[in-house]
Amino acid sequence: MAGLALGLCVVYLALAFGWRSWAQWRATGSTGFRGIRGRVGSVEWWGGALFALSLVLGLVAPALQLADVMSPVHALDGRVGHVAGVVLSVGGIAATLAAQRVMGASWRIGVDPAESTALVTDGLFAHVRNPVFTAMIMTGAGLTALAPNVIALIALVALVVAVEIQVRVVEEPYLLRTHGQAYATYASRAGRFLPGVG
Numbered sequence: 001m002a003g004l005a006l007g008l009c010v011v012y013l014a015l016a017f018g019w020r021s022w023a024q025w026r027a028t029g030s031t032g033f034r035g036i037r038g039r040v041g042s043v044e045w046w047g048g049a050l051f052a053l054s055l056v057l058g059l060v061a062p063a064l065q066l067a068d069v070m071s072p073v074h075a076l077d078g079r080v081g082h083v084a085g086v087v088l089s090v091g092g093i094a095a096t097l098a099a100q101r102v103m104g105a106s107w108r109i110g111v112d113p114a115e116s117t118a119l120v121t122d123g124l125f126a127h128v129r130n131p132v133f134t135a136m137i138m139t140g141a142g143l144t145a146l147a148p149n150v151i152a153l154i155a156l157v158a159l160v161v162a163v164e165i166q167v168r169v170v171e172e173p174y175l176l177r178t179h180g181q182a183y184a185t186y187a188s189r190a191g192r193f194l195p196g197v198g
Helices: 002-028 043-066 079-106 131-146 150-179 181-189
Strands: none
Touching: 002 043, 002 079, 002 131, 043 131, 043 150, 079 131, 131 150, 150 181
């Protein structure tokens, strides 16, 4: 299943980052890429660095397993995990692309504090404030289930920590400063990562 994990990972990165950045550039003149922000070693910087690390490790993990350089964790490597991995991966990729599409011109990778984008509260965002990140974690969990080795597990943990930092330390404070009461009201009715939670 490591070959399938690698293939899905490549497709995911190409669509969610490559194609989406290209589409954003075509629509707005900007790729939406804001990069890793903050002073080196700051919490904000760690969020971006861990996110980048999780993407690299997420690609390397199935490749190493496919090349027989790394073995899967046997307790996690089985038919149930593989089926769950396919469902989570494919569902996560589709949900990521759907949420990015709803964001339209407001889609960004990273935050530029000097920028002000429209507050998106419809579609998937009507129920969850961060559906792109929820879908990314779903995809990461699925890919890990397909090629469950130590590197994949580290990549998944790095992704979860990076998302938590990005949302709680960077994005939500930025949105509150930028949109004020409109964001506070929205946040009171839409869950952080899941409907009705947070």
